[in-house]
Amino acid sequence: MALDRWIALILLGICLVYGYTAWFTMDASLAPFMKRNPIWPSTFPKVLSVLAIGACLVILSGIEKSEPKEAEIDYRRLHEYKLGQAIVLLALMVAYALCLRPVGFIISTTAFLFFGSFVLGERKWILMISVAVIATMIVWYLVQEVLGIYMRPLPGIFGG
Amino acid sequence: MLEGLLIGLQTAMSLQNLLMVIAGCLIGTFIGMLPGLGPMSIIAIMIPIAISMGDPSAALILLAGVYYGAIFGGSTSSILLNAPGVAGTVASSFDGYPMARQGKAGKALTIAAVASFAGGTIGALLLMIFAPMLSSVALLFHSAEYFALMVVGLSAIAAFAGTGQVAKAIVMTVLGLIMATVGEGALFNLPRFTAGIMDLQSGFGFITLAMAMFALPEALFLVLKPKVAGTADGEIKDLRITRSEARSIAPVIGRQSIQGFFIGVLPGAGATIASFLGYAVERNIAPKAEQEEFGKGSIKGLAAPETANNAACTGSFVPLLTLGIPGSGTTAILLGALIALNVSPGPRLMIDEPQIFWAVIMSMFIGNLVLLILNLPLIPYIAKVLSIPRNFLIPFILFFTLMGAYIGQNNATELLILVGFGVFATALKFADYPLAPLLIGFILGGMLENNFSRSMQLYDGVSFIWERPMTLGLLVIAAILILLPSYRARRAKARAQGVADGD
Numbered sequence: 044m045a046l047d048r049w050i051a052l053i054l055l056g057i058c059l060v061y062g063y064t065a066w067f068t069m070d071a072s073l074a075p076f077m078k079r080n081p082i083w084p085s086t087f088p089k090v091l092s093v094l095a096i097g098a099c100l101v102i103l104s105g106i107e108k109s110e111p112k113e114a115e116i117d118y119r120r121l122h123e124y125k126l127g128q129a130i131v132l133l134a135l136m137v138a139y140a141l142c143l144r145p146v147g148f149i150i151s152t153t154a155f156l157f158f159g160s161f162v163l164g165e166r167k168w169i170l171m172i173s174v175a176v177i178a179t180m181i182v183w184y185l186v187q188e189v190l191g192i193y194m195r196p197l198p199g200i201f202g203g
Numbered sequence: 204m205l206e207g208l209l210i211g212l213q214t215a216m217s218l219q220n221l222l223m224v225i226a227g228c229l230i231g232t233f234i235g236m237l238p239g240l241g242p243m244s245i246i247a248i249m250i251p252i253a254i255s256m257g258d259p260s261a262a263l264i265l266l267a268g269v270y271y272g273a274i275f276g277g278s279t280s281s282i283l284l285n286a287p288g289v290a291g292t293v294a295s296s297f298d299g300y301p302m303a304r305q306g307k308a309g310k311a312l313t314i315a316a317v318a319s320f321a322g323g324t325i326g327a328l329l330l331m332i333f334a335p336m337l338s339s340v341a342l343l344f345h346s347a348e349y350f351a352l353m354v355v356g357l358s359a360i361a362a363f364a365g366t367g368q369v370a371k372a373i374v375m376t377v378l379g380l381i382m383a384t385v386g387e388g389a390l391f392n393l394p395r396f397t398a399g400i401m402d403l404q405s406g407f408g409f410i411t412l413a414m415a416m417f418a419l420p421e422a423l424f425l426v427l428k429p430k431v432a433g434t435a436d437g438e439i440k441d442l443r444i445t446r447s448e449a450r451s452i453a454p455v456i457g458r459q460s461i462q463g464f465f466i467g468v469l470p471g472a473g474a475t476i477a478s479f480l481g482y483a484v485e486r487n488i489a490p491k492a493e494q495e496e497f498g499k500g501s502i503k504g505l506a507a508p509e510t511a512n513n514a515a516c517t518g519s520f521v522p523l524l525t526l527g528i529p530g531s532g533t534t535a536i537l538l539g540a541l542i543a544l545n546v547s548p549g550p551r552l553m554i555d556e557p558q559i560f561w562a563v564i565m566s567m568f569i570g571n572l573v574l575l576i577l578n579l580p581l582i583p584y585i586a587k588v589l590s591i592p593r594n595f596l597i598p599f600i601l602f603f604t605l606m607g608a609y610i611g612q613n614n615a616t617e618l619l620i621l622v623g624f625g626v627f628a629t630a631l632k633f634a635d636y637p638l639a640p641l642l643i644g645f646i647l648g649g650m651l652e653n654n655f656s657r658s659m660q661l662y663d664g665v666s667f668i669w670e671r672p673m674t675l676g677l678l679v680i681a682a683i684l685i686l687l688p689s690y691r692a693r694r695a696k697a698r699a700q701g702v703a704d705g706d
Contacts, residue, residue, distance in 0.1 A: 047371070047634035054374060061381060064396060072393075082659040084393050087652045088384050095377040101370040118633040124427040132426060133622060136601060140618030143609070152602065159598025163426070174595060186610065193613075 046118055051102040058099060062092030131162045147197040152179040204335065207553075211561025214260055215569060223265040224566050228573045231272020236280045236586070237596065242273035242291075243532045243639075244418040248603050250410055250540050251610040259544040260559045264566040266537055267520075268573075271323060274474065274512055275574050278315045282505075283308060283586060291474030291512040294482045298497065298504035305500055313444050314502055315509045316579045318456055322510035323571040325460035326467070326517030330524075331564055333468075334553075338525040341550035347658035347667040351677035353651045355684070356528045359470040360640050362684040369688050371636045376644040382407055383648020402616045409539045411608040411621045412645055416638045417532070418604040419625030424632070426597055444502075452506040455485055463511030467518025470530035474512035474519075481511030517567060524548055524560060528647065532639030535646045542646075 065088035073083060135158055142151040156175035165171055186194060214220060227249075234245045249269050253262035277292040282299035295315065302311040344352065361372035385396045386406025397403040459481045466477040485507035486497045497504045522530045527549035529535035541548050546559060553560050608621045628638055658667045658674075669675055 045634075046630075047636065050631060050634050050636065051374070054378065058381070061396065069395070080660070081663045082656045084395055086659070087655060088381070088395070091377055091381050091384070095374065095381060098370050098373040098377060102374060106370075121427075121633075125429075126427065129423050129426045132423075132597070132601060133626065136605060136622050137619065139605060140615050140622065143615050143618070155602060156598050159601060160594045163594040163597060165592070165594035178599070182606065186606075 048103055048105070051099050055096065055099040055103065058092055058095040061088065062096060065089045065092050128162055128164075132159065135159060135162065144195065145198065148183055148194045149179055149196045150198065152182070204331075207335075207557050207561045208331075208565070210558050211563075211565040214558045214562035215264065215565035219258075220261055220264050220562065220566065221569065223261050224268045224570045225573050225577065227265040227268020227270075228272040228275075228570055228578060231269035231274075232276035232279070232574070232578050233272075235273030235276025237276075237591075241277070241417070241421065242270050243413070243536060244421055245269055245273050246533060246536050246540075247410065247413040247418050248607050250413070250536065250543075251607045253540055254543050255610070257544070259541065259546045259556075260562040262540060262544055263537065263559065263563050264570075266540060267563060267566060268570045270516060270533060270537075271319075271513065271567075271570050271574060272578075274516055275316070275319055275578065278319070278509055278512075279312065279582060279586065282311045282315060291478050291515075292508070293475070294478040294508035295505060295512075297482065297508075298499070298501050301498070301500035302502075302505065307500070310444055310502075311505060312582055313579065314448075314452065314505050316575055317444070318452070318459075318506040318509035319513040320571045320575040321456045322460045322463060322513035323517055323574075324568060325457075326464045326514035327564055327567040327571070329461070329464045329514075330517055330521055330567070334521055334525050334560075334564075337521065338550040338553050341526055344550070345658070345671065345674075346654040346661070347671050347674045348677065350651060350654040350658055351674040351681070352526060353528055353647050353654070355677050355681045356470045356522070356526075356530065357640075357644060357647065357651075358681040358684045360530075360643060362688050363469070363476070368635075368637065369685065372640045373685070375631075375636055375638065375640040379641040379644020379646075380648040380651065382412070382641075383645050384652070402614065402620075407620065407645070408608065408617055409543070409646065411617050412624065413536050413539065413642060414604040414608050415621050415624035416628050416642050418600065418607075419621070420629040420632045420638070422597060422600045422604070423625070423629050425593065425600075429593065448502055452502055455503050455506045456510045459485070459507050459510035460514045463514030464518040466511070467515030468521045468530070470522060470528065474515040474531075477515035477518075478508035478512040481507040513571075520563070524552060524563070525550060527552075527650070529643055532642055535639070535643040539646050 065085045069085040069088070070083060073085075077083065135155060139151055139155045142154075153175045156178060157171055160171050160174075183194070183196060187196075215224075230249070231242070231245060234248075235242065246266055246269055249266060253265050256262050256265070274291055278295045278299065281292045281296035282303050285296050285300040299311045299315065302308070357376050358373075361369055361376055383406070385403055387394050387404060394404055462484065463474075463477040463481055466480060467474065482497075482504060485503055486494060489497070489503060493501065493503060516533075519529075519531050519534050522528050523534040523538060527538065527547060529538045538548060546552070546556065604625075605618055605621065608617050609615070631638060659665065661667070662670065667674060668678065
């Protein structure tokens, strides 16, 4: 089964859960006076779940044939691309998200930019560090001073 | 209209807004040139900055400037490197790149700039004429018609998705609508589908979603498959075009501005379709001798898609500004930004806040002029951006997507949602699912449900569908739009198999 039909299957699962919630569990918590309304909070989701399930089934059953065309990236040969780099970069983004609050903006951003270029294969250490530090400082200045949005610059223990 | 023009001129000519146009065009050109980054990603990245400015006209002017700049920048990289940064400029590389290889890069860039300028300017003139007309009709609309109109818009997007793609586009649109129902709706004050997670109480962030759908997958694609760029031999000189060349491209520009504009107005058909269609039409109507030239460096073949894609960009503002319904991914992002700035685009926009409407139109003229007289001479220098090593470029793109999602909400969970959706969107992109319909559905979802609920309440049920002829008519159009492509595909297939079919 091709990837697009696998995805349709996953989406179908999501839509079934969504539809189940909309049709069977959501209305239980509805206040009695709201039941006199012609429209309930669940009305629109009910319609959507039916439409989505129908469209997913059309893809799954392959009623609508599409000609196989040259995709930009062929997922069947994914391992031939730089998959490792992409996964490490995604992990780096997750780490950044988790560190941003506790470690502070300046350290985590500098580290993110540094390791980002490291993962991609850059090895000019001095250039990497200076680019990361200068860019972090510029962005921090712009966000903090120009846009006026507070971001904790340093780790919490330094009172940032 | 004259009064409106003057208001717009007054707003657009303020020092701040002039700087916004110039900054927007420069930033757009700069980033649009980078292969792999389209106008949608750039605008998504620019939104937090635009929103925090607080002034809706300035924000829209900035974003619109970024939009034209990105298209212009995209055509530069397709001419110089044969690496289009934007889908709408793929057709420009057919003739632009051969010209550059013949050593006529400067001339090709000038033609691109002049054609873009003419397309954008004529498009803005047409916008000035048609938008007020459409919006006076739209004032007669009731919430039931709005509901039906949005359904038409959404189904048109699915219908233009191409053969074998209609069901996928519908799934994506409905998925966008489903995602819009998560969180607390305005009408019911009741959290829905949050699964008890506090961070979902206010729904998914629109910027987060826009970043996850466009900027992140494009960046990941750049990581996975480094684009092999053609060779650009640095020197860009001889920007002049001769009088006879100008005379031969003038009719092309005239035709394509109008055709491109009207294609841009249609929901779902954007700059990409306009540019391919413009190229095809001009090749077909050119004299036999010139037809041979197409694909080998014909100036007409370059002028046609360049004019058409810029005119289509302008055209796509018509449904956005008059009906509040975006026809393309880019205008959907602009709509989201406007809503965040407390402006609701629609027929009342021209009456309630004429300065925004007219300032945007005026800034289109100024923006096109900026692109022509400021960016063109700077192109040799801006093209240096193409030599930024990707080892530094990609971490920065990723960082800016993260920052964009973070600044808006100041919530680190949003970043995890961003990464999660980004991976999901990349998988969807592998499987050839269109991503723009999801975002358009997400942005229209709230409005669609509100208008639907309002008409349900007014008519105490679904009777508004058959009691209001206009609503019924629009919904019938929507149904035809969805059913027609699959019917035609089926018939084409039957014909290909040699089966006779009725007519």
